[in-house]
Amino acid sequence: MDITDFYDTFFEEAEELLGDMERHLLELDLDDPDAEQLNAIFRAAHSIKGGAGTFGFDVLQHTTHLFENILDYTRRGELALRRDIVDTFLETKDMLHDQLDAYRNGQQPDAEAYARICQTLQQMALEEMGVAVDEGAPAPAAKPQPEPEPQAESAAAGDAGDHLEVALIKVDDKDRELLVEELGQLGEVLSQRSDGERYLVTLDTSASADDIEAVMCFIIDADQVEVRSLRAAEQGSGDSAPASKPAAPPAVAEPAVPASTAPKDAPAKAPSSKPKAKAAGGESTSIRVPVDKVDQIINLVGELIITQSMLDQTASELDGVAHGAMVNGMSLLQRNARDLQEAVMSIRMVPMDYVFSRFPRLVRDLAAKLDKDVELVTEGKSTELDKSLTERIIDPLTHLVRNSLDHGIETPDKREAAGKPRTGRLTLSAQHQGGNILIEVIDDGAGLNRDKLLSKARESGLSVSDSMSDDEVWQLIFAPGFSTAQEVSDVSGRGVGMDVVKRNIQGMGGHVEILSRPGEGTTTRIVLPLTLAILDGMSIKVGEEIFILPLGAVLESLQPTEEELYAMAGDDILLKVRDEYLPVIAVHEVLDVANARTKLTDSIAVIVQGEGRRYALLVDDLIGQQQVVVKNLETNYRKVPGVSAATILGDGSVALILDIADMHRLSRTKKEARHASRFPSGVNTPVPFKEVEPS
Known part of the structure; x- marks a missing residue:
């Protein structure tokens, strides 16, 4: 298995961790910082560093290593926060994001920006605490062995590494082979053996148990890996307790820290910032699916809804008694199709x-x-x-x-x-x-x-x-x-x-x-x-044409009377609705529909709202409410004035979905052009409504 198969998972999770990091940094109270927030920021950097090391993203690994060390001083109370320090932390987060994007696009991060942020972090450590967080180490080579973590001074001198036992639980052969290979990048594999559902790997490494577990969790579930220290067990420091839950200060600390300076409620490890479960072998509450796959399913469901509408229209013409089973089956299909559509649409909702x-x-x-x-x-x-x-x-x-x-x-x-x-x-x-x-x-x-x-x-x-x-x-x-x-x-x-x-x-x-x-x-x-894929619409008829109005824009409908209509200058006609005068838009005039009703009082006025204003659309008939699948007209044809999209009706015909605001603009344009041709000198005399003949 190619480890690049897991790149997308790392990129997505690192993006989430950086987002969490920024949120916590912005919420910090500089006078009394919350210990758990500081720990969450530290853990985010720690997890990103572990994953970057696994995938060979050396610049990202080295930057997060420097950042992590400074964050460790901060969470232990040795570095007092100020606004300018938080600004530097936010700048570092931005730089990590840029580096992540570079690796995502198959490029190397900006070398100049990388050198600048490293110098900024090192200078901060020297000025604020008088320590070197990187010991002057150069940037990692193209494929380095993992950089040893700085050890606490309380550790025994000359104790360069540890013997860890990594248990891989219920992991299939392909994943196990990949994981063992990655463990070899973190240290020397001393032995391997199978113990029922557990595959035990003994490792001589200078990496911490937390680092190893963070790396493994980018590929398998957190409950599929356990890490314990064999050396600690040999020295009688307890039973075979997992080393991934140490009580001592983390290995990234530079100097020893008195116990009194450590936050009392700061846990050594919290699973909330751990990488989430991904691969085979364990159950997970969620999966990651590319958006284009979801879009494909939505398009197919849309086609299913169109087909169901066609069948429903055909079934509605059948005798309910003679074809009762068919009618009942179509009713059930309609209900199931609607439930399926709502379930699929909910996947796209965030x-x-x-x-x-x-x-x-x-x-x-x-x-x-x-x-x-x-x-x-x-x-x-x-x-x-x-x-x-x-x-x-x-x-x-x-x-x-x-x-x-x-x-x-x-x-x-x-x-x-x-x-x-x-x-x-x-x-x-x-x-x-x-x-x-x-x-x-x-x-x-x-x-x-x-x-x-x-x-x-x-x-x-x-x-x-x-x-x-x-x-x-x-x-x-x-x-x-x-x-x-x-x-x-x-x-x-x-x-x-x-x-x-x-x-x-x-x-x-x-x-x-x-x-x-x-x-x-x-x-x-x-x-x-809420979505652009499915639309609740009102079907209207003008002449022999069927149009769709977005149901969210429809307020009410009424039959206008002559007393409610007022003719204004420039061929404008207003409809009075409860002391409000609304511009009248005759759909057949705007869209040049033939064989439509031309007498205003014989039409139906649909009161709609667009761009914060209300209009009265004059139509011939209201057909009813229905849910339609939106088809982009510009992609399949071209932009049509007054129209936002199209849909396919149950009989297979195409109906245009009207754009309310654009209909008003188009109506104004046509009226102005007609007025200019009628009064070339610009003279205009208002006339009573009853003398205004329909166009």
Whole structure:
């Protein structure tokens, strides 16, 4: 078996360990650091070092070795934490991440960056504690023997190694051969023998039992390996107790440490940061599956749903009495297909913590750069979203967070002068809302300034008026090139970013809204579908064509009367619904559908919401609600205005899924073009509704 088979497992787990490390570093209380957090940071570095040594990632192994030694001084209370020290630790974590990415891409890490971080760590150890954490050792060679761990001074002089017995439990022959080969890289294999389900390997090594167990656990389960010291047993230091649970200080320590300095509640080893189970031989509660395999299953389930819909439509035409067994079987198939679809879709769902965990570091660093005190609060971290959407939402959220820190939250002095706490508050929240997920970025800053936005919009040549509603004014910040920053900095001010945010969110089938109050803060709200693969839709008919409206956008439907319709300048028609005037969009006009109803009062008005605004879509008939499989139209054809995607109906025909916001834009464009041709001189006289003839 090729050891490279386990590369992906190592990379994924090392990525998780680095994420845990950063989270613990950001949560540390500098005045009273939590001992368990310090131990967790140390164990993360320790596990990465062990795996890097196994796979021959020498630069990564050596960097984590230096980092681990300094962390050991920290967790034992010999190195007092300060903000600049934590900053260096975070910089080291970033460097480890870069090195990991280089190995993942089959490249060697940046030599200059590697030398710089090693020098930084060594200099820190000399300045803070007066010790050398690396004894001046050069970088490891291409395939070195494992570097001996520095021993505590209390160890006997000349005791260069230990005799360890490694028990491999219920491991098949192929894995056992690989594991024994790797043990040979960690020391000299003295003997091997089989003892029932246990395969015992005696090893002469200078590596610690923890190191060996960490390496083994990248390939087999933690309960499939036991390590014990034979030398300790020979010297009468106890029964044959496993050496992987020592009571003494870890072997990575440089000097001896008085017992009083060690944290009382710091365990020598905690399994929580151990590599998780992977390979054959033992049961595991989870497996790692490539995303493309999950996508393939989802596509197949989608095709199954389409086929089931076709069969269901055929069965609905049969006599229920004469073909009762067929009808009952189709009903059961429909229920099972729905359950299968929901089960498969749940595999793709990941918690929002996957997204939110990236922002504590960003907020910390950016707040320091802006000389602001900011507290980050996250809510709804367990709320689940499709993994494909979580990847795509990170960049828009990053823009919104940076915008809130730079433009929203004031400096401590300004906040104090306004009667606010000196520390600003930034909240990231997520919650389910019907078939959508609602993500909010909330700050308690100065809020948006309406007059300033209108003034800047006029300077930028945008068409604005003082009669615009607040919602319309707030939407101005999403205009391309629009910025209220007085000067350009490396944080913001170039007028790019917010328009990209809106475009990206619309590309995911969602919309963005802004709520703001002067002096109280701003809330940016993102509404997204839970998944892009399956859609709950409302089938509508216009002429002989069937279209699908996203059910999450449909609010209600009604039959308009002449008294509720108002003709405005420029061919605009409004529908009054409970004291609210909604723009009317005739679907047959926008999409050029033939044989549709043209009299407005004979149509059905479907009230929909898009981009935070409500519209009235005029259609011929409502067919009903159904779940459809979304097919990307641009991949298979091209971009069609007013249409977001397509689906296949039960009769095999293709139905277009309408884009509400784009339908409104397309309607405006057509009306303006028609108005320009009707009134070339620009003269326009409003007329009563009853004289307006349908197009």
